[in-house]
Each structure stands twice: as C-alpha cells, then as structure tokens.
Amino acid sequence: MNAFGNFFVCLLLFYLRSANAPVRFATSSIRTILFLFFFPYDCNNQEFLLEPLTKILTGMAVEACYCEDDFLQQLDAAVNGDDANPKSITSLDLSGNRMDAQVCTDVSWKYISLLSSLTSMDLKANNIGPDGWSALYQALSSTCSGTLEELDVSENGIFDEGLFQVAKLLVEAKRLRSLALVTNSLTPRGIPTLCDGLRHAHSLKSLLIDYNNLGDVGAAMIVEVVVGLPNLTRLGLSDNSIGDAGAVAIAKGLLAARKNNKGGKGKWTASRIEWLNLSCNAIGDAGFVALGDALCDVNGNAAIRNVDLSCNQKCGESGRMHLATSSAKWAALTSVELCSMNLSTGSVLALAAAVRNPKSSLRYVEYFNNPDVAQEAEAELAKAMDECEKPDRDLARRWDAENKTAALFVSAGIFGVGIVAFLAARLISSKK
Ligand SMILES: *[C@@H]1O[C@H](CO)[C@@H](O)[C@H](O)[C@H]1NC(C)=O
Ligand SMILES: *[C@@H]1O[C@H](CO)[C@@H](O)[C@H](O)[C@H]1NC(C)=O
Numbered sequence: 196m197n198a199f200g201n202f203f204v205c206l207l208l209f210y211l212r213s214a215n216a217p218v219r220f221a222t223s224s225i226r227t228i229l230f231l232f233f234f235p236y237d238c239n240n241q242e243f244l245l246e247p248l249t250k251i252l253t254g255m256a257v258e259a260c261y262c263e264d265d266f267l268q269q270l271d272a273a274v275n276g277d278d279a280n281p282k283s284i285t286s287l288d289l290s291g292n293r294m295d296a297q298v299c300t301d302v303s304w305k306y307i308s309l310l311s312s313l314t315s316m317d318l319k320a321n322n323i324g325p326d327g328w329s330a331l332y333q334a335l336s337s338t339c340s341g342t343l344e345e346l347d348v349s350e351n352g353i354f355d356e357g358l359f360q361v362a363k364l365l366v367e368a369k370r371l372r373s374l375a376l377v378t379n380s381l382t383p384r385g386i387p388t389l390c391d392g393l394r395h396a397h398s399l400k401s402l403l404i405d406y407n408n409l410g411d412v413g414a415a416m417i418v419e420v421v422v423g424l425p426n427l428t429r430l431g432l433s434d435n436s437i438g439d440a441g442a443v444a445i446a447k448g449l450l451a452a453r454k455n456n457k458g459g460k461g462k463w464t465a466s467r468i469e470w471l472n473l474s475c476n477a478i479g480d481a482g483f484v485a486l487g488d489a490l491c492d493v494n495g496n497a498a499i500r501n502v503d504l505s506c507n508q509k510c511g512e513s514g515r516m517h518l519a520t521s522s523a524k525w526a527a528l529t530s531v532e533l534c535s536m537n538l539s540t541g542s543v544l545a546l547a548a549a550v551r552n553p554k555s556s557l558r559y560v561e562y563f564n565n566p567d568v569a570q571e572a573e574a575e576l577a578k579a580m581d582e583c584e585k586p587d588r589d590l591a592r593r594w595d596a597e598n599k600t601a602a603l604f605v606s607a608g609i610f611g612v613g614i615v616a617f618l619a620a621r622l623i624s625s626k627k
C-alpha cells in the first residue's frame with residue numbers, strides 16, 4: 196500500500212479507536228489483517244514491522260521538546276516562539292537541568308500550564324523538592340491531567356511530603372500509564388497516602404519506586420494495593436531495604452493465588468505483574484524460600500515473567516539453594532537475575548537443570564559476579580540456555596490471539612465472497 200492509502204487507513208483507525216469496545220475489537224482485527232497482508236514481517240524478531248503505520252500516526256500531532264543546555268531559553272522558544280504552538284507539544288523532557296523549587300514553580304506557571312496536550316513529562320534528576328513538585332502538580336492538574344500518560348519525577352527530593360500531590364494526580368490522571376518516583380527519600384510514613392492514590396490508578400502499567408526507604412512495612416502496603424490494579428505489569432522495588440518480612444508479603448500478595456472475594460468463594464486471581472525488580476534489598480533465607488515457593492504456584496503467578504533478585508547479600512546458602520531447586524517447578528517465570536549473590540556451584544547446576552526441564556518455565560538466568568561458581572557449572576548453564584527450546588510464551592500468546600482473529604475475518608471474507616459469487620451466478624443464469 197502506498198503512503199496515501201496508509202493515511203486514509205490511519206484516519207479511519209483513529210476515528211474507530213475513539214469508539215467503543217466492539218468497534219475497537221473490529222479495528223484491531225482490521226489492523227491485524229492489514230499487517231498480515233500489507234506489512235513486512237521481520238523473521239528474526241518475529242514481529243510485524245509496524246513502522247509505516249506508527250510513523251504516520253506519530254507524524255500527525257506529536258511535537259516534542261527536549262531541553263538541555265540553556266533550557267529556559269529553549270523552553271521559552273518552544274512554547275512562546277514565533278511559530279510555536281504550545282497546544283501541539285505532547286512530550287517535554289526537562290531532565291537533568293538542576294531546577295530548584297523556585298525555577299520549577301516559575302516553569303510550571305509560565306510554560307507547563309500552557310501545554311494542554313502533554314502526554315509525557317520527564318523531570319528526572321533535578322532538585323525540585325516538595326514545593327517545586329507541588330507547583331508542578333497544580334499546573335499538570337489544571338491543564339493536562341486528562342492527557343498525561345507518562346511522568347518521571349525521579350531524583351528530585353520530593354520526600355513523603357510530595358506524596359499527597361502524587362496521590363491526587365493518580366486519582367485525576369485517568370490515562371497515566373507510567374510513574375517513576377525513583378530516589379526521592381520515600382519512607383513507610385508516606386506510603387499510606389501514596390496508596391490512597393494508587394487504589395484509583397486503574398490505567399497504571401509501570402510503577403518505579405526504586406532507591407527509596409520503603410522497608411518491609413512500605414513494601415507490604417504497596418503490594419497489597421497493586422495486586423488489585425488491573426493494568427499494572429511492571430513494579431520496581433529495588434534498593435529499598437526490604438527484608439524477609441517484605442519478601443514474604445510480596446510472595447503472598449503478588450505471586451500466590453488469591454480468592455478474589457472475601458468469602459473465599461470466588462475465582463482464583465493473581466496480580467498482573469510481569470516484571471518485578473527486588474534487587475539490592477536485604478532479603479534473607481526466609482524471603483528466598485517464600486519467593487521460590489510462590490513461583491511454583493500454577494494458579495497464582497500466571498503473569499510473572501521476570502524477577503530481579505540480584506545483590507540480596509543477606510541471603511545465605513540455604514535460601515539460594517532453595518530458590519534454585521524450586522526453579523524446577525516454576526510455573527510462569529521465564530527469566531531471573533541473580534547477580535552478585537555468591538551463588539554456589541550446586542545452585543547454578545540446579546538452575547541449569549531447570550532450564551533443561553520442560554516442566555519448568557525457566558529459560559534464562561543472569562548471574563554476573565558470582566565468583567564461587569565452578570567453570571563447568573557456568574558452561575553447563577550457558578549450554579542449557581543456548582539449547583533451550585521452550586516456546587516464548589508471550590509471543591506465542593500474542594500470535595495465537597492475532598492469528599485467530601485474522602483467520603476468523605479471512606474465512607468470513609472468503610465465505611462472503613463465495614456467497615456474492617453464488618448470488619451473482621444465479622442472477623446471471625436467471626437473466627439468461
Ligand atoms: C485497564 O484494564 C481493564 C481490564 O483489563 C481495561 O478494561 C481498561 O480499559 C484498562 N484501563 C486503561 C485506562 O487502560
Ligand atoms: C533493577 O534495578 C536495578 C537498580 O535499582 C537495576 O540496575 C537493574 O537493571 C534492574 N533490573 C532490571 C531487570 O532491569
């Protein structure tokens with residue numbers, strides 16, 4: 196198809212996308228068929244090359260402003276310049292500009308309050324503090340809480356004080372998909388406030404709270420809430436002084452199956468978390484035992500794909516070995532990180548056996564910096580991963596869904612053409 200045809204298809208899809216669910220289903224089917232017949236397929240990565248479509252979609256409205264040096268002048272030019280159109284700016288990157296509370300307050304009122312189409316805002320690595328964040332929140336809340344999809348306020352010292360506005364934004368921003376609060380000195384004291392907002396974050400897909408001081412109590416509170424979020428698939432809790440109690444809460448809440456109502460009569464449900472980062476915490480033997488066992492729960496952890504457990508140096512040999520042997524029965528997890536864990540040769544051999552074991556879901560282990568592991572064991576694990584032929588479950592699932600829809604429509608199409616041909620033939624013969 197040429198670019199012109201593409202353009203009209205895009206317009207049509209755009210229109211249809213804003214419609215309701217059955218129409219969305221039809222649209223995705225049309226898209227599948229279009230991709231099947233008109234778009235090239237990348238055999239190496241087993242993906243359709245979506246570029247032709249996405250290029251046109253993004254070319255239509257997206258205008259980004261990446262501001263680094265002299266960022267205030269650049270921002271001013273982008274928002275107030277001669278041919279600037281602040282309403283068309285959808286993405287703003289102000290990361291690493293050493294903005295303090297005062298500058299952030301000015302920027303919020305002068306510029307951000309004009310950006311009514313903003314979907315993505317990166318403020319990482321400034322120093323806006325609770326006051327700067329409060330001003331920014333008010334600007335975001337009054338202009339673009341309806342469009343905002345991604346927000347990164349990592350490394351800004353917003354402290355527990357700032358979590359009140361975070362919670363309000365989580366309630367208001369109905370499209371927020373991704374929120375990063377990495378390195379903000381958050382403690383369990385502020386987490387109940389954050390959780391009040393999180394409970395409403397039904398659109399949230401990714402939540403990163405790494406490098407704070409959540410501890411066992413904070414981690415447990417967060418897990419209790421995120422387990423009920425329908426779209427949350429990524430959770431970053433690394434570097435948070437989480438110990439055994441926190442790990443046990445995570446194992447119970449995130450990885451084990453639960454009945455989905457209080458009477459215990461409902462269906463078994465699980466969180467949607469696919470990716471969980473618990474690296475560089477203080478999880479010990481009891482925590483590793485609980486996590487290893489929970490990962491064997493067939494009903495509970497159907498979504499989980501990757502867990503990073505690296506650098507939990509409080510864990511001893513019994514915890515590591517338990518985790519490694521439990522991997523023979525893991526039900527969904529395909530990849531695990533265990534770097535800097537002082538792994539023993541025995542545990543690496545157990546992991547290699549799990550990778551070879553068709554009954555285990557494990558396919559990949561990352562394990563840098565474990566100097567005690569014998570070379571033969573490393574070689575065996577590398578070989579096992581190399582030869583691993585377990586299907587990629589995500590890809591298989593996606594393929595399955597796409598192909599089924601496409602097959603349905605193609606056969607419906609062929610059937611329709613057949614009927615038309617039949618009727619036409621009858622019409623012609625009756626005219627004769
Ligand atoms: C979140 O997930 C639910 C159910 O899976 C879905 O119906 C809903 O549209 C999603 N919400 C957003 C904002 O993506
Ligand atoms: C987990 O977090 C640490 C830092 O906190 C990071 O270095 C690591 O790459 C993360 N793991 C994954 C799998 O991304």
Ligand SMILES: *[C@@H]1O[C@H](CO)[C@@H](O)[C@H](O)[C@H]1NC(C)=O
Pocket residue numbers: 512537539567
């Ligand atoms: C690594 O584990 C072994 C036991 O498997 C222990 O003897 C050794 O002290 C540990 N090393 C470090 C650096 O913790």
